[in-house]
Amino acid sequence: MGNVILRRFVSLPFVIFSITFITFWVGFLAPGDPILSMMGGRNDQATYERLRHLYGLDQTWNDQYFRYLGGLLRGDLGLSFRYQGRPVVEIVSGGIPVSVSLGAVALVLSLSIGVPVGIWAALWQNTTAERLSMAAMLMLYSIPSFVLIPIFRWVNYQFYARGWPSLPVAGWGQPEHWIMPVLVLAAASVGYIARLTRVSMLEVLKQDYLRTAYAKGLGQNRILWVHAFRNAVLPIITVVGPSVAFLVTGAFVVENIFAIPGIGFLSVQAIQQRDYPVIQSTTVILAAAVVLMNLITDLLYSLLDPRIRVEG
Amino acid sequence: MAGKTLARDRSLWMTYWLRLRSNRASVVSLVGLILLVGLAAFGPLIYTKSAITPDYKAINAQPLAAHWFGTDNLGRDTLARLLLGLRVSLIVAFYVEGLNILLGATLGLLAGYFGGILDVLVTRLADMLFAFPGLLLAILVAASFGAAVTDRFGGIGRLLLVAGSLSLVSWPLMARLVRSQVLVLREQEFVVASRSLGASDAWIIVRHILPNVAGLIAVSSTLDVAGVVVNESVLSLLGLGIQPPDPSIGKMIVDSMPFLEANPLQVFLPSAALMLIVLTVSFLGDGLRDVFDPRSLP
Numbered sequence: 001m002g003n004v005i006l007r008r009f010v011s012l013p014f015v016i017f018s019i020t021f022i023t024f025w026v027g028f029l030a031p032g033d034p035i036l037s038m039m040g041g042r043n044d045q046a047t048y049e050r051l052r053h054l055y056g057l058d059q060t061w062n063d064q065y066f067r068y069l070g071g072l073l074r075g076d077l078g079l080s081f082r083y084q085g086r087p088v089v090e091i092v093s094g095g096i097p098v099s100v101s102l103g104a105v106a107l108v109l110s111l112s113i114g115v116p117v118g119i120w121a122a123l124w125q126n127t128t129a130e131r132l133s134m135a136a137m138l139m140l141y142s143i144p145s146f147v148l149i150p151i152f153r154w155v156n157y158q159f160y161a162r163g164w165p166s167l168p169v170a171g172w173g174q175p176e177h178w179i180m181p182v183l184v185l186a187a188a189s190v191g192y193i194a195r196l197t198r199v200s201m202l203e204v205l206k207q208d209y210l211r212t213a214y215a216k217g218l219g220q221n222r223i224l225w226v227h228a229f230r231n232a233v234l235p236i237i238t239v240v241g242p243s244v245a246f247l248v249t250g251a252f253v254v255e256n257i258f259a260i261p262g263i264g265f266l267s268v269q270a271i272q273q274r275d276y277p278v279i280q281s282t283t284v285i286l287a288a289a290v291v292l293m294n295l296i297t298d299l300l301y302s303l304l305d306p307r308i309r310v311e312g
Numbered sequence: 313m314a315g316k317t318l319a320r321d322r323s324l325w326m327t328y329w330l331r332l333r334s335n336r337a338s339v340v341s342l343v344g345l346i347l348l349v350g351l352a353a354f355g356p357l358i359y360t361k362s363a364i365t366p367d368y369k370a371i372n373a374q375p376l377a378a379h380w381f382g383t384d385n386l387g388r389d390t391l392a393r394l395l396l397g398l399r400v401s402l403i404v405a406f407y408v409e410g411l412n413i414l415l416g417a418t419l420g421l422l423a424g425y426f427g428g429i430l431d432v433l434v435t436r437l438a439d440m441l442f443a444f445p446g447l448l449l450a451i452l453v454a455a456s457f458g459a460a461v462t463d464r465f466g467g468i469g470r471l472l473l474v475a476g477s478l479s480l481v482s483w484p485l486m487a488r489l490v491r492s493q494v495l496v497l498r499e500q501e502f503v504v505a506s507r508s509l510g511a512s513d514a515w516i517i518v519r520h521i522l523p524n525v526a527g528l529i530a531v532s533s534t535l536d537v538a539g540v541v542v543n544e545s546v547l548s549l550l551g552l553g554i555q556p557p558d559p560s561i562g563k564m565i566v567d568s569m570p571f572l573e574a575n576p577l578q579v580f581l582p583s584a585a586l587m588l589i590v591l592t593v594s595f596l597g598d599g600l601r602d603v604f605d606p607r608s609l610p
Contacts, residue, residue, distance in 0.1 A: 014439070015443045018441075018443040019444065021440075026453055029457075030460075031457065031460035142538075142590060142594070143587070144542045144546070144590075146562065146566065147587060149569070150579040150580065150583065154572060154573075154576055249446035249448070252447070256549075256550065257569065267451070271550065279456070283449075287448055
């Protein structure tokens with residue numbers, strides 16, 4: 001086990017380096033002089049120099065990069081271009097809990113629907129109901145969120161028009177504001193998780209030890225839940241990493257359409273205001289979140305699967 | 313059967329074509345894709361309504377004689393916008409796959425074949441780009457360079473920037489796939505035999521390696537188109553893609569969404585067009601995968 005974990009931690013700095021290095025260079029190469037646009041029409045050399053120094057833009061690129069890295073380690077993300085002198089941390093920190101809680105609820109929901117559906121499909125293989133449900137899961141997986149949202153909203157409107165209970169179209173703060181965004185975010189991962197669970201369960205059901213379990217007269221339920229499920233659930237853990245990557249891209253679309261003040265919403269606001277330090281920071285935060293989730297799933301996997309521990 | 317004995321006289325590409333033709337889903341999706349490309353190429357020439365000039369007498373109109381698919385909230389003709397949006401989606405997909413093949417497939421092939429320092433550089437670069445989940449890197453690049461590129465090079469520059477940033481996300485995967493295939497091929501008997509007969513690297517790559525990875529490249533770039541079309545829409549609806557007033561399918565969907573209750577067609581028609589591209593390309597890609605699978609050779 002030590003080896004696997006060690007290897008993970010060795011590749012971690014490389015990944016973090018890649019993310020910060022590329023993000024830094026994209027920002028460094030971005031055309032236009034942010035200080036000039038910040039000053040507007042004023043033409044004052046002294047102020048210009050002072051601002052350039054404040055933002056560290058008068059240093060060489062490697063000084064700037066190390067200053068940026070050092071700042072990241074201390075949790076200092078630099079200063080905003082748009083809101084002069086305001087630290088980026090202040091701007092983005094409000095969005096993190098919003099996005100994390102939204103993503104976590106969506107992930108839990110998609111696991112708690114996707115896994116049972118996948119297991120059910122494996123047990124009822126080659127029936128019409130199974131084929132239909134798997135086709136539905138494929139649809140869920142392949143419909144982009146911005147196509148799914150209008151469908152949800154239209155159905156919701158039909159409820160509203162008939163005076164039936166309906167949901168708010170956008171906004172944040174009330175519990176009912178969660179329902180539609182979470183359903184949309186969960187949809188794609190449900191399809192993905194259900195299909196993967198089915199494959200993994202089918203793989204396990206073929207194994208010899210299950211035939212042995214049947215042969216020695218164990219009950220159906222015990223075989224299913226103790227022998228088959230415990231082994232089938234292992235590969236499902238690895239799904240969590242890619243699912244979080246889905247959720248990150250989904251968050252951009254969903255948060256913007258539903259006006260939810262999360263990281264994705266703040267990034268797009270920063271894009272419209274050309275506030276590059278904020279865009280850089282949200283990119284680093286989101287990428288780091290996915291890296292961290294991948295690391296946790298890998299650790300969990302090697303903890304749960306004795307074969308990996310031995311071979312690693 | 314007489315046809316069976318003749319099979320070995322056919323060229324490889326003829327065999328592939330016959331195999332593709334025998335799969336109904338592939339044929340339907342191929343025809344669908346050709347129709348979509350035809351619509352994007354010639355549609356705006358035949359249906360000549362302006363996609364930009366608003367018709368103030370028909371704001372948020374339902375389909376009528378003057379506007380076949382109705383109009384959006386500014387009174388712009390939806391069919392005309394849809395045809396141009398389709399064109400944008402397909403052009404971006406074409407550029408991205410071009411870049412993926414030119415950059416990803418070539419680098420993957422050379423890295424896999426020659427190994428050494430080139431292999432290390434290519435794999436490391438691909439790994440660096442893989443560190444970014446999903447669309448994140450494309451969003452960052454398009455956001456940082458978008459405004460300046462549009463100012464200097466106009467709409468075409470913006471289109472190329474969108475394609476370039478989307479390719480940043482997808483070429484590493486192509487490079488990785490091709491490289492791993494070439495690593496296997498390099499050690500195969502026919503390649504070793506060719507080398508021992510004195511064939512040059514260029515000859516081996518062109519005559520032996522390339523024909524054997526061509527199928528993989530065709531399949532993965534076709535399947536990738538579905539993702540690229542969706543991603544282009546995401547960039548556009550975030551305001552990073554094609555700039556207004558030029559139409560893009562993603563932007564059309566989001567711009568019409570506030571008027572969903574009054575005029576749902578303005579949202580659902582572009583959505584349907586997008587899903588049509590995604591489905592035809594996915595089915596065609598799956599069909600091609602079966603065609604190029606060596607295990608299904610006669």
